[in-house]
Amino acid sequence: MGVKNISADQYTSPTVFAQESENLFSLHWWLIGSDAELDQKGSYITAEIGGARIFVIRDEEGGINGFHNICRHRAGPIVVDNKGICSGKLLVCQYHGWSYDFAGRLVNAHDQTASCDKAQLGLTPVRVGVWNRMVFVCLSDCAPSLLQWLGPVADRVTRFLGAESFLYHDSIEKVASTNWKCYGDNACEGYHVGMVHKTLGQATENEKIDLYCEPDGKYVWFDVTYSNTLVDQSRSGKGLWIYKFPGLLIHCSEFGYNGECVMPVSAGSTNINRWFWINQNALSEAMVDKQDLLRSACQVIDEDIRICEQVFVNLSSGFAQSGPLSQVNEPGTIFFQQLVNDL
Secondary structure, three states, rough: OEOOOEEEEEEEHHHHHHHHHHEEEHHOOEEEEEEEOOOOOEEEEEEOOEEEEEEEOOOOOOOOEEEEEEOOOOOOOOOOEEEOOOOOOOEEOOOOOOOEOOOOOEEEEEEOOOOOOHHHHHOEEEEEEEEEEEEEEOOOOOOHHHHHOOOOOHHHHHHHHHHOOOEEEEEEEEEOOOOOOHHHHHHHHOOOOOHHHHHHHHHOOOOEEEEEEEEEEEEOOOOEEOOOOOOOOOOOOOOEEEEEEOEEEEEEEOEEEEEEEEEEOOOEEEEEEEEEEHHHHHHHHHHOOHHHHHHHHHHHHHHHHHHHHHHHHHHHOOOOOOEEOOOOOHHHHHHHHHHHHHH
């Protein structure tokens, strides 16, 4: 029979998800935004990684710092909005008003300020890295650096994009009622494109999409050539699609690139966030509207989410059995599941 799909409980079990949170999510880097969203001192963005709520902020010297969104007093939240700009020069806990500077140092603990050891009560830091205008965080001090973690992915993307200039354009945020592995299974194969993505399928139907699995770097990549079609003019020329385990997608074309994070929230919930950078010169020359890039991407993501949610419902029914995976059409999914099984 060959290779079978991983069992249903690996997608649906809260116990499995808790194990992944401890043994997987904390050891990897996660894309949480664009550096353009941190363009001012005091500007911040937040994220939640396997139950850990964090935020990153632009400090007074122009650096970017990351912290757990937990006050050292009684665990109140420091920031409550998804993104924003701190008024003044202090971070203030939204529970009892303890305050910290943008470097995370405790400044004011009210009546305890003089008696407490402020040096030991700063915000708990989180590692932050920026690559290609994308902001990443990592919960572990033991994980490799961001560039080491990206490995050959960084070189492959850089070679594809070349010396072109890109501008940050926009972002989209989606919530999927599915397990992150359902989405990963789907993203690592093109088998479903003709059935699930009618417009994308027409843009690629006359061309071969070559898929490669790379153990060195733990990623799958697609070498894509789009057909010349009026169905979706935002897709033309060459394309590069990457899924880097466990939850980073990068899509590149002559019109720009985007980074997407598959962020696990629970066994049955996943946040799908994508940030876009555009090559305005290429768009102008091809007379393509930059909003078409977002419309096309939203359509594909919505279609992916819809099918993955339906798969998750079936996996949760108690009747789904592990079926055989195709070495011809699903080598990327087989590779992805091998990485899951290696945990």
